[in-house]
Amino acid sequence: MLQQPQPNRWSARLSPPLRVNNAAPSIWPDNVARHILDRVDSTNAEAFRLAPSLTGPAWIMARKQESGRGRRGRAWTDPPGNFAATLVLRPAGGPSDAARLSFVAALAVHDALKTLCGPSLNIALKWPNDVLLNGGKLSGILLESTGAAGQVATLAIGIGINLAAAPDQAAVESGATRPVSLLGETGLTVAPEDFLDALAAQFDAWHRQMLAYGFAPIRSAWLARAAKLGETIVARTGGTETTGRFDGIDETGALILTGPRGRHVIPAADIYFSGA
Structure with missing residues (x-):
């Protein structure tokens, strides 16, 4: 799930929208x-540029990201009002340990959205690293x-x-999960800066859990929040x-599928849902 960075020096709006402002401030x-x-x-590229001068973890958020990218080098569209940020860390351990932090990040996004928008928000997590709203790709x-x-x-x-x-939808590959926005699906607006505050607090809480108890509680x-589990x-x-x-994920975060030929443990793949 880890990718090497690209070469660099480090290698329809609803009206009226309802602004979210009733959540308790995040610490x-x-x-x-x-x-x-x-x-x-790119916030990831900026993170690697800033890394030599950092003395600890840092969040880097951009109000406008001009060359965002997703997995496998795919372009990530980032119009004004969307959220683009990177957390830069110096974690202990190797690539497999670092890769499990993607699950910490997904939990943090999920719980930050619930904190800001309410517990009824229909959010689910798609392996390996997407967050869905009403079945569409939000994050x-x-x-x-x-x-x-x-x-x-x-x-x-x-x-x-x-x-x-x-x-x-025409901008994404055939068969991919339909893209959605928080505003378009719910009529709610959340300022990127407000979301960063909630996200940082949630990531810190889940990361502490992982440092104290390992990957088991994160898994x-x-x-418990996974989309299509058992399907x-x-x-x-x-x-x-x-x-x-x-059927789940194993202790490394790899996908577990059970098919006609038995059990498959898949460390990396693109996932497709029927009717997505």
């Missing part, structure tokens, strides 16, 4: 820096890293959320397609 985590920028090429998470000798030196956890607008919480889905990796019942 910013201790010893975590915050950088809010007007415009960047994507991209992990990139640098390091050597089996260790991760710097980890960038990029998070994009369609708060205000979503790309047209359980993620599965038939399709996993595609390159030219290989596997269809089976989604």
Whole structure:
């Protein structure tokens, strides 16, 4: 689930919208820096540029991201009002340990949305790193890293959320989950800065759980919020397609499918739902 960064020096609006303003203020985590920028090429790229000067974890948010990207180098559309931010960390351990932080990030996005918009919001998590609203793709998470000798030196956890607008269906690949926005689905508006506050607090809480108790509670919480658990889905990796019942994730975060030929453990794939 980890990807190496691209080459660089580090290698229809509803009317009237209802602005969310009744949630309790989030407490910013201790010893975590915050950088809010007007415009960047990519928040992940900016994270790697800033990393040498950072003394600890830092969130980097851009009001406008001009060259955002998702998994496998896919373009990520980022119109004004949407959320684009990256958390940069220096985690202990290797790539497999760092990769499990994508589940922490997904839980944080899920719970931040519920905190700001209410518990009835129909949010679910799609393996490996998407967040769904009413069955459509609201958010994507991209992990990139640098390091050597089996260790991760710097980890960038990029998070994009369609708060205000979503790309047209024609702009996404055939069969992909339809894109949606928070505003378009609910009529609610959330300022990116407000979402960052809630997200940072939720990530910190879940990360502390993982540091204290390991991946098991993260795995359980993620599965409790998972889309299509127990249902038939399709996993595609390159030219290989596997269809089976989604039975969960293992202790590494790999997908578990059960099909006619038995159990499949899949570390990386694109997932497709019937009728998506």
